Amino acid sequence: MELRKWTELPEKMRTREVRRYYNILMKRSGWFKMKRVIDIVVSVGALIVLALPMLVIAIMIKRDSKGPVFFRQERVTQYGRIFNIYKFRTMVHNAPELGSQVTVNNDVRITKVGKVLRRYRFDEFPQLFNIIAGDMTLVGTRPEVKKYVKQYTPEMYATLLLPAGLTSWTSIAYKNEDKLLMDADNADETYVKEILPVKMKYNLESLRNFGLKIELKVLIETVLSGIRKK
Numbered sequence: 001m002e003l004r005k006w007t008e009l010p011e012k013m014r015t016r017e018v019r020r021y022y023n024i025l026m027k028r029s030g031w032f033k034m035k036r037v038i039d040i041v042v043s044v045g046a047l048i049v050l051a052l053p054m055l056v057i058a059i060m061i062k063r064d065s066k067g068p069v070f071f072r073q074e075r076v077t078q079y080g081r082i083f084n085i086y087k088f089r090t091m092v093h094n095a096p097e098l099g100s101q102v103t104v105n106n107d108v109r110i111t112k113v114g115k116v117l118r119r120y121r122f123d124e125f126p127q128l129f130n131i132i133a134g135d136m137t138l139v140g141t142r143p144e145v146k147k148y149v150k151q152y153t154p155e156m157y158a159t160l161l162l163p164a165g166l167t168s169w170t171s172i173a174y175k176n177e178d179k180l181l182m183d184a185d186n187a188d189e190t191y192v193k194e195i196l197p198v199k200m201k202y203n204l205e206s207l208r209n210f211g212l213k214i215e216l217k218v219l220i221e222t223v224l225s226g227i228r229k230k
Contacts, residue, residue: 001037001078001136001165012081013157018071021207024209028210035215039138043128054125057088057117061160067093075143083135085143085164086126090114107178121175121228127166130199139215140165141203151192152200159203162210167222169203175225183207 003025006014019033047054058069071089074082091109110118117123136143143164165171179194184190207212 001032001134003032003161004079013160015154015157017155018158018161021204022161024208025161025210031211032219034212035137036134037078041129042138043131047128050125050128053122055124057113057122060087060113065092065111067113071123073145075145075164076149076160077135077143078160078162080149080160081161082146083130085130085136085145088117088123088126090117090123118178124166131166135163137163137165139218140168141206142171148192148196149210155201155204158207159171159200161207166220167204169206169218170219172218172221173202174199177219184195 003022006019006022009018009022019226048180061069066098067089071091072084075085077083090111091114091185092111109229114123129137140162141159141164149160162228176196181187181190206218
């Protein structure tokens with residue numbers, strides 16, 4: 001993982017608003033290589049430990065409902081590049097055709113097994129493969145779909161200076177996002193106008209404090225958050 005030269009960034013990102021964050025990251029670029037090493041070591045280790053639980057989850061998904069084990073969707077990562085994110089499928093196989101791209105609490109599209117997986121975030125285990133492939137990192141801004149990235153303000157594009165993350169302060173704070181959208185008349189509109197701007201404040205704050213210390217805090221809090229739910 002590395003930071004491109006300013007002149008090599010996509011035109012949408014070469015703005016005054018993004019430059020502020022770019023300068024901060026450049027001063028801390030020495031952390032980039034170590035961050036990538038940690039991503040690979042932790043992800044490979046986690047996959048070894050989770051191999052059997054993931055197999056059990058796959059069997060449960062197949063027995064619970066028709067469709068593939070994995071859910072694949074195009075998301076946006078570093079510099080606006082599109083990649084396919086992988087998750088365990090938690091909804092009916094044709095869910096994208098039946099509603100919004102954001103999920104609300106008690107969404108009828110969620111399967112029985114899916115409810116459990118989503119509650120404890122077990123559905124995100126396959127993203128460890130995305131991290132190993134270099135599309136994602138352990139700690140960073142959660143990847144959005146293209147339609148929401150198009151709604152970014154100039155400052156929000158700074159979050160695309162780094163790869164998308166598996167977890168972040170934002171994902172911890174908004175772990176019950178589906179409940180916030182439950183009563184919305186238009187989930188997509190509510191997400192873009194009310195939730196996305198607040199989530200981005202967390203993401204941009206993390207960029208301003210980019211470094212080993214904050215990333216370790218996020219990883220520890222992510223684990224603790226899961227334990228509290230259990």
